[in-house]
Amino acid sequence: MMAGLRSSCVALWRTGLARNTWTLGVWLLLSALLLWYATLIPVFGQFQVTSISKNSLPLVYLAIGQAIIVIAGGIDLSLGALLLLTNALAARFMDDQPFAMVLFIAIVLIAGLGILNALVGYIISVSGVPDIVVTLATGYIWSGFALWILPSPGGGTAPEFRWLFTGAQSGIGGTYVMPILMMAVPAILVFLLSRHTRLGLSIYAIGSDSVAARLAGLDVRRAKVSSYAIGGAMAALAGLATVALTGTGDPRFSVGANATLNSVAAVVLGGVALVGGTGLVLGAVAAGVILIMLNPILSAMGIDPNNAQIIQGLLIAGVMMVGGLVTLLRERSA
């Protein structure tokens, strides 16, 4: 009895360590990359930190949303399209509006896309059609809507709204306080929600083993729908960040498709296994920043741009394989 308890405690401690070491490792990798980048360029100061943190915002938000959905055992290939849809809606309706109105639109969009994606989660849960199929389809639909709302690049937003995400009303030259705050607050909120609330723990539970979770009396559907709602809200936040960064809207399909792929890459790199039930949101946050930093680093190293794309692809593929291997080993040892 005691021995059994002890061994399960050890196993728990081990998986806990494995989970947290990955997260810790990703943050260490990010710190190392930052230090390395600082040596590659002549000056590393406020401008660079602000630049990296604000440019990371869309991918980090998307990675947080994707992480929660993946932890719950799903995957959402429509997140990039939801970003696109928010971008188009925000740029179209925020143009020439006062800040108060812009904020109101932003809140409506976050809530609205949360509800919209909750509906998608509900459909997946009820129909039993795989997540990947349903979200692939809805992704095309949202991309189409985005083009319908904003047929060509344009629109705008309030300067104060740009300050909120970038620290400057023109979108450049501000301090890093606002972008880092805008990154940290949602990240920590979702992290706390996922680890310290009943809902968060049930999200982990259904991702780990949905049958066992149901037998244990958890409301599997509620947890699933909630994870998609958080994903949708985070995608909306990402779309708002893109409008704040550029001050315009850009409804091109490729933008959304790239964003989706990067969000999956960030989640895997962040230590959230695609089988669900493991990993921490905070790992995906660091991974998102790393993926954004790769471009300036490779460029500062003087690597030919065509090779840079290959290296970036290889890195993502390599990390995904390592992630898969770790999961496999974990499953074998369990």
Next chain:
Amino acid sequence: MKFQPTRLTVLTLLLTLALALTACVAVAPESGDDAMMEEEGGFVVGVSNTLVGNGWREQMICAIKAEATASGLVDSVVVVNRNGGPTEQIADLEGLISQGVDAIILNPTDREGLNAVIESAIAQGIVVVAVDQAVTAEGAYVATNDQTAYARLGAEWLFEQLGGSGKVVEMRGIDGVPADTDRHNGFNEALANYPDIEVVASTFTGWDPSTGAQQALDLITTQEIDGIWTSGIDYSVVEQFQVADVDFVPIVGADNNGFVEQLIQLADAGLIGAAVTNPPAIGAVGMAIALDALTGENPPHETILTPKVFTTTDPDALNAIYAPDEQVGWSTYVDIEPYTSYNGSADVSACTAPGE
């Protein structure tokens, strides 16, 4: 095997450090005036492009590199080249600023969306040149091809060829793209002066040779047509006349190598046509302007290139720009007086920046 790259990296790092230290020691005793003298040349130029795998854009980048090499004033060219929109380009431009480049040449994704980052670069003493498409940023240099004139000059030549009356086809690019809108306006400007010219069909080729070819085949086999104006989808249209065994009609295209070759070789078979230039070497023009600005020559802030028209009536001029070694899609008009200092298509095609 596993440790070799790490050792190499450490060695390189140490070597660089040592070199940097030596350089510091060597430079330190020099006076301010000497430092000013050294400003001439040794420039680092950043390039930002956000459409990868497009022939025209690749040639634009090669022209920038070739001009950098030919000028002798540039130490290195840093190209940031990936698919993306304004979000990615802002990040790329900030990366170039962080690298401490002396000048940035960009093909902008947005007319206004990049202004803040461009103005921030200018405020830090970086020369910024937008090529191909304009930006409205304060203090930026802009070098573009005149798209309205591109269409107007070609259309005027065509309407003259037809003696001011006949049925023509307008084969456009992509609906809604600024260059296509400008060209359509130019086409209509020319049309207004020729009341007896009738536009019997207007198509969107998407600037795709195979799409344009199919549309041309459908048109020439079903309708009576006296002339064709194309927005640069030209050689595949000419091929359809041969495929369908229909007599050639006067045709306007761009300075694509394949089209120029046809204009030379099919002249005896009755092909009459005009190649209007839309040079990707505008990138090299941008490089020349950037270097002028860096060396204190105060170039004008706006440079608009008026297209040249090469026609079958002047085969010598066509032969001069024809580049037998290049692909059909190669833009043959690469030497732009007085800006470029490299020598012809071969230099551009080599695509080597200083130090490469």
